[in-house]
Amino acid sequence: MSGENERDRKSGGTSFTGEDGWWRRPFSVFQTNLQEIDATMDVEQTLDRIEAQGATTWLINTGGISSFYPTDLPYQTRNPFLADRPSGDLIGDAVAAAKRRGIKVLSRLDFSKVSPRIAKEHPEWLFVSPKGEPQIYNTLYSTCPNRDYYQNRSLDILDEVIDRYPIDGFFFNWFDFSEMDYSRVYHGVCSCNVCRERFATYSGGKELPDGPGRPNYAQWLSFANDLVTTLCAKISDHISARRPDAALVLKRGAPIVYYEANNAFGREPWHHNTSENVGAHMTGLPEISLLVNSVSFIDMPYRMSGEQPEMFAQYLLQAIARGGNPSTYIMGAPGRIPYANLPVAGQIQCFHRNHHEIYRGLRPASNIALVRPDPVRRAEPGYAQSVSEFRGLFSGLTERNLPFDVVAVECISKIAEEGRLSQFQMIILPDLGQVGSDTASALDAYVAAGGNVVLTGGSAITDEGEGELATGPAIMRAGNVLTGSDLWSTFVTDAEQTQSDAFCFAPRMVAVYGTYANYVWKPRAEKMGRLAPQAPFGPPEKCYGHILSDHPAAVRLINGGSVTQFPWTIGHTYREFGTTEIRDFFLDCVADLATPTVTAELPDQVEIVVGRSDAGLVIHLINQSGMRTRSVGPHLPISGGVLRIKDGVGPARLLKSDKEIEGQTEDGALVLELPELGLYEVVVLPEAAQ
Ligand SMILES: [Zn+2]
Missing domain, CATH: 3.40.50.880 (Class I glutamine amidotransferase (GATase) domain)
Known part of the structure; x- marks a missing residue:
């Protein structure tokens, strides 16, 4: 890896952090991942639901695979169901209604696939398998991040949306090399001419690998990572030049980085995935906001089967405890598909929204x-x-x-x-x-x-x-x-x-x-x-x-x-x-x-996360007694817990139980006897603000 790329990767690939952007303050997202048939959705009802869920931002499909507005670009596909909408423009209606309520709108775009018509007009944009074949999934052709569609036409699509709507930001789905499709079929690394040439230059003349476990694959991963990071930075710079108050959400190299908290059948469960990923981001790149998009269904092939509510609660709690911004992601217009996690998701996201002053500037401590x-x-x-x-x-x-x-x-x-x-x-x-x-x-x-x-x-x-x-x-x-x-x-x-x-x-x-x-x-x-x-x-x-x-x-x-x-x-x-x-x-x-900042008399099943924000020392207690091998069930209430906070000064505010307790000082530590712990508690010591 070259020194320059190494630097890029450490900085997340961009010097742009939008210090004054709206996304540097706590926010909370609700994503409606739309199907084509949702073009006729009722935007006011949807916004009622978004507000009830505690969200301040709406993430909505806008363009790429299917345009939910009347695009005029020849290499975009107007959603045919827009014809059934009186205005003919879902995005226009959604943005106008959201603005009236003070809800921000993030546009979701997906450049990873194009329609058969566009594929035939631009075969040079497409993924090519090691055997020389295209990758086709549900009629759509996969594209190559090295080619013109990803590299340049993406900017034209952004410009069309920016010119028409006061969007608050963009989210790019997939945005990577498409090695595997939704059916988990492995197609290989893109072997188009440009990929072949660029990898040879990058690697000092090596051949592209056939796939994981093959020669040069580890180096190809670095190559792919560097390439996508560079492209992310280019698009991010374009957006900030065109509309400085708009955010970009990407896996890396953007003012908002997103992590997807999800489940997958056949994958070994690791119930601390969200804590791990949010923690790693917030210590390394605290200058870049993190969006934790939490998936309401159990896996992509089962999008109508809702995630276990207690499992979903762990996504959101582990996210907010370490300074991430929570997001709930559902399929379709709200109400069309039943998701059992939405009540608990709404409670946690409302809690986050109601305590934005506590979460402002929250960083690991x-x-x-x-x-x-x-x-x-x-x-x-x-x-x-x-x-x-x-x-x-x-x-x-x-x-x-x-x-x-x-x-x-x-x-x-x-x-x-x-x-x-x-x-x-x-x-x-x-x-x-x-x-x-x-x-x-x-x-x-x-x-x-x-x-x-x-x-x-x-x-x-x-x-x-x-x-x-x-x-x-x-x-x-x-x-x-x-x-x-x-x-x-x-x-x-x-x-x-x-x-x-x-x-x-x-x-x-x-x-x-x-x-x-x-x-x-x-x-x-x-x-x-x-x-x-x-x-x-x-x-x-x-x-x-x-x-x-x-x-x-x-x-x-x-x-x-x-x-x-x-x-x-x-x-x-x-x-x-x-x-x-x-x-x-x-x-x-x-x-x-090490002398821990906080010690506790609590069962093994309570994760303690210590952070510091503008409001002081912020301690999250997450009750994980419901964790099971495959999922998470209801928690057990925990009584008799004690916290000892080194150099702590009372009184402490307990935000979830809405109490203030004085505590006692013993050996220089503030000792707090906790009320019964439900799913979570947040303890704040305002005096400890630094
Ligand atoms: Zn390629």
Whole structure:
């Protein structure tokens, strides 16, 4: 990746952040994702519903695949059902009615597909599969982001809408290379002439890959990401030049970035997806607003089957707790398809709207950071284990009620440059592999200034086995990484183990799974715990013989702050085995590295998110007792909870239960006895505003 592209990616691809734009204040969205037949919808009834849902902004289909206004562009398709509308113009009616109520309107456009007529007139705009075939889905032809339709005609379409309507912003659907269609059929990477040439230039002459797992695919993902980011920035600049008060919503490189909170059958559930993604955005790119578009149906092939309300509530709560702007997304005109989540969605979005002053400027404010693997590296070996490591540690921190922020690994050097890394007392890197020299330098400077870094698995170790951090305890890897069945029946222990010669063991004997590597450690490094390498594990008669080694469970080097390295995948082990002994072993080893801003006496199932806004310290408590393997059911009310807020000054406002409590000061902490916790509570300490 070139230096320029790397910079672009860290900044989200644009220098434009629209500091004074309406989207820099909290907002709340309702999306009606229309079918062609909705061209006759009643806009006043729809706006009544939007207001009742607590939304301040309406996201409505406008153009691209089908135009919901009478377009005059030859390469656009007028929705034929507009003929049944008296005005012949849904967008004109919708914008006029919304303006009368002070509701903002975002226009949804989709450049990813064109009609057969346009495809025949412009075959040069189309996706070409590795076999030379077009991609056709429900009569529509997929287009290539490298070609003229995406690159230039998109600007003409924007101009037509801007010239006709006082739109407050634009949302582009899909806006990426179309490798997979809605039926999950894989078509390959676009292999048109322009893609072929540009990838060759980008990669120093390499061929396009056939698909995931094939040579050059990981590099193609970077190529595709850079290309789309550059195009996003170009369109964003165009909009801000044409209409500075209009926002652009994109996956990256725009004044508003959107994340879609959704479900999918066949995908391993991860109930903290929204927290993870909103957290990673808000720590890395706080200058760019985030829209969390939450999907009301269970998956695209089942758009008429509503999402479980409690599952949907988690999307919205995890979004607002970490500073995202909530959005509910339904199909069609409201009322045409039944969605059971809408009552709870309305309650949460109304709560957000009624407390905009609390959410204004809300940013993450924990002093523990958990670093997230870079999704752009998802095709690289080790990525899946890194995600598992991240999720295991995420769960462990959450269950112990420890508030933490998520930091995207690709944003660490940007956060450091902005002087914000020092917010954290401890930064945990979960089995990330090589992090690169910029990130390593930023972390070294952070440690030199007193910060604490925790590495697990192969974090900050180069592909060749060298330690990347000058402040880290490892010099180099020694021998092969133990993995797979070579590591079965391996343990670490932090007990003295005085009778291990007789094969009697004291607690804790903690399972080691995934990978373990031996390193040459720096002489000053302090070893913690010991490894009991593999011994026979079957049959039971022969299942003994563990001999403790001098290899450590963890190693720490103090250099101003410290670097603690677990040379194995402890988070992945916890994710796979689920015994709290593993979780607690990790958290006990690092307990002295950070003093959490907030501690709690609450069950494992309460996620605590600490933020700071113009209103003060803002603490979200999210009751996750309803979480199930596949979905989320009703929560259990939780009574007897206690919060301890370091350096806190009462009284505290409890926004959900609409109470003010004084609390008591103990050992410099404000102690709050909480009323019964329902689905969520928001505690605000105005005195703590900084
Ligand atoms: Zn192409």
